[in-house]
């Protein structure tokens with residue numbers, strides 16, 4: 021099945037991010053990948069009007085810690101959305117499965133607990149190449165996708181107010 025280019029989107033469908041405050045929590049594991057995701061997210065947020073002072077970036081050791089790092093943003097910073105960025109690459113054991121399950125469920129729980137967007141920007145790949153392909157490679161950058169998602173979800177919430 022063809023993989024969508026994660027960086028391709030209709031720019032005209034994206035609201036302004038000018039007045040939106042973002043938290044970005046980044047896993048240090050596989051930082052060659054995760055730092056590229058963060059760069060893509062930050063560049064995309066700025067492309068759509070976000071200001072430097074409204075983009076706060078924090079780091080956690082690994083993807084399993086991403087939900088707690090994101091919760092710290094919700095509890096201690098006045099942010100409109102949190103972008104969660106990580107990269108989990110399959111190893112020899114089932115550890116991959118449990119990390120992916122943990123960060124996935126944790127992210128879902130945060131969205132519903134805090135009634136604001138916590139965007140799942142975590143790559144879960146079979147190997148390093150698949151991750152490189154989705155962190156600025158041939159399949160685009162998942163950080164771009166996560167940034168657009170954050171902007172759109174904040175705008176959606178605002179539309180109900």
Ligand SMILES: Nc1c(NC[C@H](O)[C@H](O)[C@H](O)CO)[nH]c(=O)[nH]c1=O
Nearest residue numbers: 047049081082083084106107108109
């Ligand atoms: N193998 C990967 C990890 N492992 C570390 C865990 O995320 C966690 O930090 C540890 O289990 C302690 O709680 N993390 C990734 O982000 N990516 C991996 O491929």
Ligand SMILES: CC(=O)[C@@H](O)COP(=O)(O)O
Nearest residue numbers: 109110111112113115116
């Ligand atoms: C996905 C991971 O947790 C990574 O550390 C792979 O570890 P392992 O080879 O022990 O499964």
